[in-house]
Amino acid sequence: MASPHLKIDGLKVSIEDKQIVRGLDLEVKGGEIHAIMGPNGTGKSTLASALMGHPAYDVTGGTVTLDGQDLLEMSVDERARAGLFLAMQYPAEVPGVSNANFIRTALNARLGEGNEVPVIKFHRQLQEKMKSLNIDPVFAERYLNEGFSGGEKKRNEILQMSMLNPRIVILDEIDSGLDIDALKIVAKAVNDLRSPEVGFLIITHYQRLLEYIVPDYVHVMMQGRIVRSGGRELAEKLEAQGYDWLKQELGIEDETVGAEA
Amino acid sequence: MTEGTSTLASVVQELSRKYAEPEWLKEMRESAWNSYVNTPVVRLEKSDLSKRSWEIENLPLDVQSTASDAVDALVQSIVESGAPVLYVRDGQVVRTEVPASLSQRGVIVTDMHTAVAQHGELVKAHLGSVVRTDESKWAALNAALWQGGAFVYVPKNTAVDVAVHFVHEDTGAGAGIAPRILVVADENSSLSFVEVHVASSEKASGVVTSHVAEVVAKANARVTFVSSNQFRKGPTHFATSRALVHQDASVDWVFTDVGDGYTVGLLESELQGSGSRSTIRALGMGYGRQHLDLTASMLHEGRYSTSDIVMHGVLRGRANSIYRSSTHIFKNAVGAGSEQHDRMLMLDSTARADAIPMLLIDENDVQRCGHAASVGRIDENQIYYLMSRGIPKPEATKMVVWGYLQPTVDAIPSAGVREFVSNLIDGELA
Ligand SMILES: Nc1ncnc2c1ncn2[C@@H]1O[C@H](COP(=O)(O)OP(=O)(O)OP(=O)(O)O)[C@@H](O)[C@H]1O
Numbered sequence: 001m002a003s004p005h006l007k008i009d010g011l012k013v014s015i016e017d018k019q020i021v022r023g024l025d026l027e028v029k030g031g032e033i034h035a036i037m038g039p040n041g042t043g044k045s046t047l048a049s050a051l052m053g054h055p056a057y058d059v060t061g062g063t064v065t066l067d068g069q070d071l072l073e074m075s076v077d078e079r080a081r082a083g084l085f086l087a088m089q090y091p092a093e094v095p096g097v098s099n100a101n102f103i104r105t106a107l108n109a110r111l112g113e114g115n116e117v118p119v120i121k122f123h124r125q126l127q128e129k130m131k132s133l134n135i136d137p138v139f140a141e142r143y144l145n146e147g148f149s150g151g152e153k154k155r156n157e158i159l160q161m162s163m164l165n166p167r168i169v170i171l172d173e174i175d176s177g178l179d180i181d182a183l184k185i186v187a188k189a190v191n192d193l194r195s196p197e198v199g200f201l202i203i204t205h206y207q208r209l210l211e212y213i214v215p216d217y218v219h220v221m222m223q224g225r226i227v228r229s230g231g232r233e234l235a236e237k238l239e240a241q242g243y244d245w246l247k248q249e250l251g252i253e254d255e256t257v258g259a260e261a
Numbered sequence: 262m263t264e265g266t267s268t269l270a271s272v273v274q275e276l277s278r279k280y281a282e283p284e285w286l287k288e289m290r291e292s293a294w295n296s297y298v299n300t301p302v303v304r305l306e307k308s309d310l311s312k313r314s315w316e317i318e319n320l321p322l323d324v325q326s327t328a329s330d331a332v333d334a335l336v337q338s339i340v341e342s343g344a345p346v347l348y349v350r351d352g353q354v355v356r357t358e359v360p361a362s363l364s365q366r367g368v369i370v371t372d373m374h375t376a377v378a379q380h381g382e383l384v385k386a387h388l389g390s391v392v393r394t395d396e397s398k399w400a401a402l403n404a405a406l407w408q409g410g411a412f413v414y415v416p417k418n419t420a421v422d423v424a425v426h427f428v429h430e431d432t433g434a435g436a437g438i439a440p441r442i443l444v445v446a447d448e449n450s451s452l453s454f455v456e457v458h459v460a461s462s463e464k465a466s467g468v469v470t471s472h473v474a475e476v477v478a479k480a481n482a483r484v485t486f487v488s489s490n491q492f493r494k495g496p497t498h499f500a501t502s503r504a505l506v507h508q509d510a511s512v513d514w515v516f517t518d519v520g521d522g523y524t525v526g527l528l529e530s531e532l533q534g535s536g537s538r539s540t541i542r543a544l545g546m547g548y549g550r551q552h553l554d555l556t557a558s559m560l561h562e563g564r565y566s567t568s569d570i571v572m573h574g575v576l577r578g579r580a581n582s583i584y585r586s587s588t589h590i591f592k593n594a595v596g597a598g599s600e601q602h603d604r605m606l607m608l609d610s611t612a613r614a615d616a617i618p619m620l621l622i623d624e625n626d627v628q629r630c631g632h633a634a635s636v637g638r639i640d641e642n643q644i645y646y647l648m649s650r651g652i653p654k655p656e657a658t659k660m661v662v663w664g665y666l667q668p669t670v671d672a673i674p675s676a677g678v679r680e681f682v683s684n685l686i687d688g689e690l691a
Pocket residue numbers: 015016020038039040041042043044045046047056089256257258
């Protein structure tokens with residue numbers, strides 16, 4: 001497949017009639033890694049959820065296309081099959097559905113009827129990926145995320161990313177709850193996937209992750225918009241100095257979306 | 262009861278004659294018939310039976326119509342697995358397959374009529390001892406009119422390691438279907454019994470069916486009793502299953518109903534012995550205008566008796582069902598403990614479910630008695646999560662629902678019946 005191209009133009013997103021994302025522009029192409037940083041409550045997860053199509057989020061303005069196709073017109077599963085993958089900040093738990101069964105069903109849904117992956121081959125692949133992510137083999141048969149620790153959930157999101165051949169990957173705080181070894185393992189999985197065929201949007205609070213996954217672009221979100229973009233040095237500056245200098249420069253007092261710009 | 266009463270009274274006599282029953286049984290049927298006629302129709306809290314018809318014409322006395330393909334396949338798969346099976350259609354025994362190895366060890370698996378003829382004392386000692394003939398109008402009806410049915414006896418210190426199957430097919434050819442099951446597990450024995458009640462065609466409306474199962478688990482016996490049903494619309498279905506659990510014995514119930522019928526069901530363990538334990542896992546998949554009024558009940562009489570109830574209901578269409586879990590810890594049941602978990606999922610906005618937990622504790626010195634009940638819709642976040650990986654919504658819904666039901670289906674110790682029940686559920690989730 002050709003190199004992906006995600007294009008967000010003037011996106012506005014509301015939840016329960018409260019506007020959270022307030023006109024956001026961003027372009028992610030295959031081979032690029034974009035990082036989004038920003039204080040709590042500035043709309044980062046809302047952006048990610050709206051791109052994936054979470055039913056609670058209403059898109060009230062703007063456009064989003066993936067390879068020229070209207071992403072917002074697609075259902076959640078269609079977006080996924082078009083290549084969008086979101087590693088969630090808080091993935092759901094689904095009792096009674098085994099991890100392996102879930103991932104296999106998801107993979108087969110992408111491959112389409114008649115092209116299903118043979119069961120044995122699938123399990124071999126799954127075990128290989130689990131091994132490289134240092135996930136205990138028993139997690140294949142455990143119920144999806146049920147009772148997983150925070151870090152285990154994050155690794156399970158990365159396992160799915162590695163199995164499902166996504167084209168645009170959004171990682172929402174994949175580093176939260178990970179110890180330093182797990183962080184390196186996750187970063188390696190992301191770097192292994194890195195290619196001209198995959199674009200990344202990485203939401204994080206910490207420069208630490210970006211030392212292992214080096215971004216091409218760093219964006220800062222405040223009040224539901226991207227207020228500053230730069231290279232990796234922007235992340236370093238934020239890590240060292242916090243957000244106050246930027247707020248001062250921009251004349252922002254309260255950076256959360258509740259506050260009027 | 263209208264004009265049908267006198268003719269039906271003669272049906273009771275005809276049954277006794279047909280099966281050449283001994284005097285004690287004939288009397289039992291007649292007295293049951295009297296209590297059936299004389300017991301007023303009750304109004305249950307959530308099921309107004311006074312509006313239901315109690316007609317029981319056309320009691321089938323001969324094998325009628327042929328088996329459906331699904332039932333044929335099921336029976337065949339059980340036979341091929343080497344497990345014993347009794348196949349009854351419309352009250353008439355059509356097939357009995359019992360491996361000789363079982364009989365050689367003194368295990369009895371037979372239809373109730375043969376049991377009465379060949380093991381009269383054993384049947385007489387237990388029939389009606391767990392579900393009394395006059396305890397309800399429908400128990401009386403069954404005691405008066407039962408046909409076919411299954412009898413299992415496991416001698417002391419005997420483990421039956423293949424599940425005993427009872428396939429009961431209701432073709433709708435006759436009304437008044439009243440199967441009766443009697444299972445006696447003697448001391449230190451073990452048994453799995455799997456009953457499948459299949460409705461193989463549309464049912465006439467306005468009739469009544471009554472199922473009764475009695476289980477006696479003597480000291481240290483372990484019984485798994487599975488009742489997989491398809492209570493279909495038309496009749497009023499009653500199902501009464503009760504176990505008497507003696508010292509250190511255990512009874513594990515698995516109940517499934519995939520149907521659209523009007524059904525009043527009771528699953529109950531009388532935990533009489535000290536150290537006795539019981540579990541109930543119930544699954545209901547209701548569609549159409551299903552009205553399932555199901556009670557799972559634990560009566561703790563024995564010291565240190567323990568129980569666990571888990572009920573999962575999935576409701577579609579205009580199904581309107583009630584799941585009660587009831588635990589009663591009687592005085593002197595020191596150290597008894599119980600858990601209840603009920604979870605109802607409504608798939609359509611027109612469906613309705615009630616989960617009613619009941620806890621009655623007369624003894625102060627008990628272990629933890631927990632209960633949790635919830636009624637709701639499928640968690641949108643779960644569906645979203647599955648869809649976000651490319652799984653279409655209908656399949657995602659199916660996976661989440663199966664997530665609830667799978668553990669109960671997996672608890673059925675019979676591959677053939679698991680598949681049969683799975684297919685029924687899949688059919689309703691399609
Ligand atoms: N489901 C929801 N219901 C109500 N308010 C919501 C919901 N989701 C988000 N919000 C609100 O929208 C705002 C932005 O939330 P969002 O989760 O997008 O922030 P974030 O930038 O991801 O923050 P964090 O860094 O803490 O993850 C917050 O004020 C939050 O309370």
